[in-house]
Amino acid sequence: MTITLSTHDIAAEELPLEEQAYRRLRQALVEGVFTPGEKLSIRRIAEALGTSPMPARTALRRLATEQALDALPSGTVLVPRLTRAAFQEVSAIRAELEPLAIRLAAGRVDAGTLDALAAVVAEQDAARAAGRPELCLQKDREFLFGLYRRAGAPMLLGIIEALWLRRGPLFWEARWIVMGSPPEAAHRHGPILAALRRGAGEEAARELKAEIERMTAFLSGALQFEGEAPARPRAMRARA
Amino acid sequence: MTITLSTHDIAAEELPLEEQAYRRLRQALVEGVFTPGEKLSIRRIAEALGTSPMPARTALRRLATEQALDALPSGTVLVPRLTRAAFQEVSAIRAELEPLAIRLAAGRVDAGTLDALAAVVAEQDAARAAGRPELCLQKDREFLFGLYRRAGAPMLLGIIEALWLRRGPLFWEARWIVMGSPPEAAHRHGPILAALRRGAGEEAARELKAEIERMTAFLSGALQFEGEAPARPRAMRARA
DNA sequence: GGCCGGTCTTTGTGATCACATTTTTACGGT
DNA sequence: ACCGTAAAAATGTGATCACAAAGACCGGCC
Numbered sequence: 291m292t293i294t295l296s297t298h299d300i301a302a303e304e305l306p307l308e309e310q311a312y313r314r315l316r317q318a319l320v321e322g323v324f325t326p327g328e329k330l331s332i333r334r335i336a337e338a339l340g341t342s343p344m345p346a347r348t349a350l351r352r353l354a355t356e357q358a359l360d361a362l363p364s365g366t367v368l369v370p371r372l373t374r375a376a377f378q379e380v381s382a383i384r385a386e387l388e389p390l391a392i393r394l395a396a397g398r399v400d401a402g403t404l405d406a407l408a409a410v411v412a413e414q415d416a417a418r419a420a421g422r423p424e425l426c427l428q429k430d431r432e433f434l435f436g437l438y439r440r441a442g443a444p445m446l447l448g449i450i451e452a453l454w455l456r457r458g459p460l461f462w463e464a465r466w467i468v469m470g471s472p473p474e475a476a477h478r479h480g481p482i483l484a485a486l487r488r489g490a491g492e493e494a495a496r497e498l499k500a501e502i503e504r505m506t507a508f509l510s511g512a513l514q515f516e517g518e519a520p521a522r523p524r525a526m527r528a529r530a
Numbered sequence: 531m532t533i534t535l536s537t538h539d540i541a542a543e544e545l546p547l548e549e550q551a552y553r554r555l556r557q558a559l560v561e562g563v564f565t566p567g568e569k570l571s572i573r574r575i576a577e578a579l580g581t582s583p584m585p586a587r588t589a590l591r592r593l594a595t596e597q598a599l600d601a602l603p604s605g606t607v608l609v610p611r612l613t614r615a616a617f618q619e620v621s622a623i624r625a626e627l628e629p630l631a632i633r634l635a636a637g638r639v640d641a642g643t644l645d646a647l648a649a650v651v652a653e654q655d656a657a658r659a660a661g662r663p664e665l666c667l668q669k670d671r672e673f674l675f676g677l678y679r680r681a682g683a684p685m686l687l688g689i690i691e692a693l694w695l696r697r698g699p700l701f702w703e704a705r706w707i708v709m710g711s712p713p714e715a716a717h718r719h720g721p722i723l724a725a726l727r728r729g730a731g732e733e734a735a736r737e738l739k740a741e742i743e744r745m746t747a748f749l750s751g752a753l754q755f756e757g758e759a760p761a762r763p764r765a766m767r768a769r770a
Numbered sequence: 771g772g773c774c775g776g777t778c779t780t781t782g783t784g785a786t787c788a789c790a791t792t793t794t795t796a797c798g799g800t
Numbered sequence: 801a802c803c804g805t806a807a808a809a810a811t812g813t814g815a816t817c818a819c820a821a822a823g824a825c826c827g828g829c830c
Binding site for chain 1: 605
Binding site: 306307341342343344345364366 | 812813814815822823
């Protein structure tokens with residue numbers, strides 16, 4: 291099976307091939323093009339990218355460095371399958387850093403930005419109502435990162451992106467479960483926006499932290515992780 | 531001027547050259563082998579490493595990806611000079627993540643480990659008294675990372691390491707100032723250890739957060755950052 | 771039928787080369 | 801002495817090649 295990697299608006303400028311490869315792979319990861327556990331071989335990626343193996347190799351290495359991909363001791367690289375512990379670790383880090391980003395952003399957003407973000411929230415709700423999980427997740431990202439970018443903290447933004455990158459494949463695979471989360475756990479960003487409008491950055495940060503923790507708790511129970519027995523079918527103990 | 535990169539205990543096993551290059555550069559960065567602003571060219575590093583340019587290129591790229599090095603648009607890579615804003619950003623992230631690591635580690639350390647860490651603290655105090663800043667900073671790292679490693683959170687550890695990597699060259703250059711910080715700002719890890727012995731992880735985390743914030747406040751005032759006029763010599767406004 | 775051994779393929783690694791671009795150096799004019 | 805320009809050196813990028821190790825596949829043997 292040959293894979294296709296969208297060019298989107300990345301190759302627009304005259305960036306080095308390696309940088310293009312990096313960005314396209316990054317986006318493909320977020321978009322769920324790859325399945326958790328899938329092996330990504332240098333030559334195959336290079337072919338999909340239409341380049342020599344060299345840029346693909348560098349790009350894969352970079353992704354592996356920021357833990358967006360797992361590297362086997364043999365050097366082979368694959369899309370990570372989050373274990374339960376890893377998922378909870380990512381969540382714990384997010385629960386610290388993303389509220390920080392909100393606090394930093396709080397003092398810098400203007401009313402126009404907040405209006406634009408309110409529109410995104412509305413679109414997200416519409417997508418949820420329409421039963422379109424991929425759109426719903428996309429709007430979720432759009433809202434949060436729209437805010438994080440306003441924090442004026444490039445390093446922080448990069449770290450948060452890396453965390454999402456790692457969580458990406460799992461969320462994509464489980465997108466129906468994620469979207470079907472009960473109201474008390476769902477990402478409803480209304481309260482955050484309201485707090486920001488009041489200039490209450492600290493409160494908005496607390497709200498987001500609670501949101502992340504609620505969703506983590508829900509998914510910890512609802513998701514089936516790597517190496518764990520399927521939830522429903524009882525017993526069925528025999529396995530190779 | 532030719533640079534020398536210590537092999538230390540890195541090349542011990544049969545790791546890929548690229549991985550060795552990556553680790554040696556990483557360590558060199560922490561050890562202050564490079565000056566902030568210094569340009570690191572692929573071929574020069576390759577020569578210092580005794581390899582072809584290829585492993586050096588990949589290693590430098592990886593370091594640049596995790597922001598341990600800055601990349602010019604031309605592709606040239608250099609040791610970052612922290613601006614005041616960047617320093618404060620790193621500190622803010624540290625103030626969130628390192629206490630988290632302490633909380634996670636609190637439930638997993640045994641008495642033996644705490645004893646070993648107490649010895650490190652004693653060594654650090656001795657180094658400070660002896661006026662040996664490099665040893666003092668090394669012991670500081672040893673203590674904190676000894677703890678962080680116990681958190682059992684590999685991703686968190688990787689992120690924290692990356693933050694220290696970025697802060698490394700600045701701290702090294704300013705090591706006399708760092709070590710000469712007043713008692714109320716200095717890194718005194720006694721209280722943290724005491725809290726951990728009582729099993730009060732939350733308290734230890736608060737203690738560390740306060741420590742980081744105190745040191746940040748002190749250095750923000752004491753350090754001279756990139757692009758800022760020297761503190762003492764007044765006026766001297768004329769410049770090219 | 772299941773397990774083992776060998777072969778053939780695929781994979782990652784690293785070196786070398788060619789090329790375009792940037793950066794430095796040196797020179798000549800003002 | 802200063803500055804702009806051209807020549808020269810150095811630099812990053814990417815392709816290709818050779819090699820060793822890991823993996824897949826197939827046939828034969830117990």
